[in-house]
Amino acid sequence: MKFFIDTADIQEIRHANERGWVDGVTTNPSLVAKVGRPMREVIKEICQTVSGPVSAEVLSTAKDDMYKEGMELAKIHDNVVVKIPMTEDGLVVVKKFKAEGIRTNVTLVFSPLQALLVAKAGGTMVSPFVGRLDDISTPGMDLIHQIKTIYDNYDFSTEILVASIRHNVHILESAMMGADIVTVPFKVMQNMIPHPLTDKGLDIFLKDAQKIVK
Numbered sequence: 001m002k003f004f005i006d007t008a009d010i011q012e013i014r015h016a017n018e019r020g021w022v023d024g025v026t027t028n029p030s031l032v033a034k035v036g037r038p039m040r041e042v043i044k045e046i047c048q049t050v051s052g053p054v055s056a057e058v059l060s061t062a063k064d065d066m067y068k069e070g071m072e073l074a075k076i077h078d079n080v081v082v083k084i085p086m087t088e089d090g091l092v093v094v095k096k097f098k099a100e101g102i103r104t105n106v107t108l109v110f111s112p113l114q115a116l117l118v119a120k121a122g123g124t125m126v127s128p129f130v131g132r133l134d135d136i137s138t139p140g141m142d143l144i145h146q147i148k149t150i151y152d153n154y155d156f157s158t159e160i161l162v163a164s165i166r167h168n169v170h171i172l173e174s175a176m177m178g179a180d181i182v183t184v185p186f187k188v189m190q191n192m193i194p195h196p197l198t199d200k201g202l203d204i205f206l207k208d209a210q211k212i213v214k
Helices: 010-018 029-035 039-049 063-074 088-099 112-121 130-135 140-154 168-177 186-190 196-209
Strands: 002-006 024-026 054-057 080-085 104-109 125-128 159-162 181-184
Touching: 002 010, 002 186, 010 039, 010 186, 024 181, 029 039, 039 054, 054 104, 063 080, 063 088, 080 088, 088 104, 088 112, 104 112, 112 125, 112 140, 125 140, 130 140, 140 159, 140 168, 168 181, 181 186
Parallel strands: 002 024, 002 181, 024 054, 054 080, 080 104, 104 125, 125 159, 159 181
Antiparallel strands: none
């Protein structure tokens, strides 16, 4: 399973990359706004820092505007994947980009039928948002299971990119279901490391190491 980091903070990306946690990066307008820099500048720097796909989201919703904006984003770097919202116009743009060899990531997906349409349109990746479904008392991981089943049934090439990851259980269940990618905030990535038995064992080993005859 590939790990993408969900951030526009270049320092977080560098820290995660040093630890081998970055197969790609996802950004969105909210994340870019937090860093207070021009979007094009941020995307370019991220692409120069990591070797994998970097999702850059269009800010328009009209079909022609999304297409023009996506074309401009794709010119920034070969690593750019154009992020398109799950709308009817968005699917038209995805289909056009597929024909032109431009990779896409369709975002804000909340149902298996939306994901089916993304695959039919030729989306490179689909981003179902599990955490936001959990927020409205709907089990988000059920959606991943449904999409995985549909895609396996018909051998679709669209990759399942599990988004809106909130905690370790989301990551664990994504891996067990066979999702292609999870996109994870840096803090959640860090939460995967510690375990009380690891800490206890290390403490014992360090104490015993002091007893070794030199």
